[in-house]
Amino acid sequence: xxxxxxxxxxxxxxxxxxxxxxxxxxxxxxxxxxxxxxxxxxxxxxxxxxxxxxxxxxxxxxxxxxxxxxxxxxxxxxxxxxxxxxxxxxxxxxxxxxxxxxxxxxxxxxxxxxxxxxxxxxxxxxxxxxxxxxxxxxxxxxxxxxxxxxxxxxxxxxxxxxxxxxxxxxxxxxxxxxxxxxxxxxxxxxxxxxxxxxxxxxxxxxxxxxxxxxxxxxxxxxxxxxxxxx
Amino acid sequence: xxxxxxxxxxxxxxxxxxxxxxxxxxxxxxxxxxxxxxxxxxxxxxxxxxxxxxxxxxxxxxxxxxxxxxxxxxxxxxxxxxxxxxxxxxxxxxxxxxxxxxxxxxxxxxxxxxxxxxxxxxxxxxxxxxxxxxxxxxxxxxxxxxxxxxxxxxxxxxxxxxxxxxxxxxxxxxxxxxxxxxxxxxxxxxxxxxxxxxxxxxxxxxxxxxxxxxxxxxxxxxxxxxxxxx
Numbered sequence: 029x030x031x032x033x034x035x036x037x038x039x040x041x042x043x044x045x046x047x048x049x050x051x052x053x054x055x056x057x058x059x060x061x062x063x064x065x066x067x068x069x070x071x072x073x074x075x076x077x078x079x080x081x082x083x084x085x086x087x088x089x090x091x092x093x094x095x096x097x098x099x100x101x102x103x104x105x106x107x108x109x110x111x112x113x114x115x116x117x118x119x120x121x122x123x124x125x126x127x128x129x130x131x132x133x134x135x136x137x138x139x140x141x142x143x144x145x146x147x148x149x150x151x152x153x154x155x156x157x158x159x160x161x162x163x164x165x166x167x168x169x170x171x172x173x174x175x176x177x178x179x180x181x182x183x184x185x186x187x188x189x190x191x192x193x194x195x196x197x198x199x200x201x202x203x204x205x206x207x208x209x210x211x212x213x214x215x216x217x218x219x220x221x222x223x224x225x226x227x228x229x230x231x232x233x234x235x236x237x238x239x240x241x242x243x244x245x246x247x248x249x250x251x252x253x254x255x256x257x258x
Numbered sequence: 259x260x261x262x263x264x265x266x267x268x269x270x271x272x273x274x275x276x277x278x279x280x281x282x283x284x285x286x287x288x289x290x291x292x293x294x295x296x297x298x299x300x301x302x303x304x305x306x307x308x309x310x311x312x313x314x315x316x317x318x319x320x321x322x323x324x325x326x327x328x329x330x331x332x333x334x335x336x337x338x339x340x341x342x343x344x345x346x347x348x349x350x351x352x353x354x355x356x357x358x359x360x361x362x363x364x365x366x367x368x369x370x371x372x373x374x375x376x377x378x379x380x381x382x383x384x385x386x387x388x389x390x391x392x393x394x395x396x397x398x399x400x401x402x403x404x405x406x407x408x409x410x411x412x413x414x415x416x417x418x419x420x421x422x423x424x425x426x427x428x429x430x431x432x433x434x435x436x437x438x439x440x441x442x443x444x445x446x447x448x449x450x451x452x453x454x455x456x457x458x459x460x461x462x463x464x465x466x467x468x469x470x471x472x473x474x475x476x477x478x479x480x481x482x483x484x485x486x487x488x
Contacts, residue, residue: 040263040273043274044274044277045277046274047274047279048278048280051277051279051421052281054423055484193484248484250285250480254481255478
């Protein structure tokens with residue numbers, strides 16, 4: 029992570045965010061929990077059922093899991109779109125270069141030409157051909173604002189977040205509470221096991237899914253770890 | 259914190275550590291808990307009973323609570339000693355300058371002339387007149403190794419740490435599980451209410467204190483927060 033920062037991919041605020049994630053990972057026992065496994069399998073089906081899915085990438089993800097992002101984009105298939113809170117065109121260019129060096133074909137984010145309505149932060153700048161017209165967006169290590177605004181636009185949001193209590197985790201339709209280094213690799217595997225585009229569209233796949241109950245199950249893992257270690 | 263990093267006080271690993279602390283603070287409800295209040299009152303008595311107490315300072319503390327460190331040093335009284343894991347003489351000099359600009363008189367750490375036996379990391383480099391001969395050391399936002407080695411040298415260690423499950427928290431004789439921004443200010447207040455040097459020495463003050471039970475009480479706050487927010 030510090031390496032990603034030195035290479036100019038990660039904002040220093042990204043180091044703080046990564047530290048917060050480490051603490052939650054520690055409290056989850058530093059392993060993929062069963063609620064995370066269930067959420068990952070369902071996310072793979074949603075992504076395969078989508079008409080126009082997009083994988084949102086920020087600096088931390090590009091530093092942590094570049095190969096998994098590229099493999100996931102190929103497996104779904106879905107474009108990658110770089111979307112930064114601490115946006116600079118130079119950092120976007122560095123991240124795009126890093127992703128392409130790992131074999132990415134479509135990388136949106138440079139010269140964004142649309143906006144997420146109501147989202148004034150730099151995260152509101154998106155590509156019309158990417159997040160601007162997506163029906164499903166996979167977001168990782170995110171701010172809660174964008175998840176909420178995308179949801180209001182009718183977009184189905186899948187989030188990867190280590191904090192089951194975060195706004196992103198609670199606002200997403202489907203949340204994978206797991207470390208990105210494990211979650212994206214598991215998503216690639218899961219997507220590959222689904223032979224073809226799921227029928228009925230992504231919302232149909234989600235029928236019966238109770239995301240709040242899944243988050244509560246992750247929070248109860250934290251309770252058990254906090255109880256067991258002292 | 260990012261400001262402290264930009265001023266060259268904080269190592270980028272310090273940003274990660276700070277992020278981890280933020281997550282634990284969030285899980286403690288971002289307030290001083292009653293176990294922390296009890297530990298703080300006792301810590302003030304231990305510091306006042308010590309023959310040669312020393313306040314250990316790292317980059318994160320110098321960035322977060324410089325005024326409180328200087329006020330605490332005057333109130334006990336005790337010298338400040340800069341001790342860094344990611345040690346560089348330039349960063350020590352910047353931190354010493356920052357502390358002196360807030361009115362610190364004795365700041366050890368530049369040109370350290372002794373070692374903590376058995377501690378090979380840069381944290382092992384100490385001042386003979388400071389940590390090298392201290393009977394009580396107050397450490398904040400620490401690595402567990404030094405706490406353990408100091409303890410083996412017969413030093414009484416008081417730790418300020420937001421993670422009640424950390425090695426530092428568990429190895430210290432007395433642990434204040436609280437945010438440094440609240441804990442050091444509260445320590446200054448508490449020390450000021452103790453009229454004179456406590457009789458009997460610091461170990462006598464600690465008789466009857468069960469640090470593991472205090473940590474378990476802090477961990478149970480985390481359990482309640484994790485249970486309540488989803």
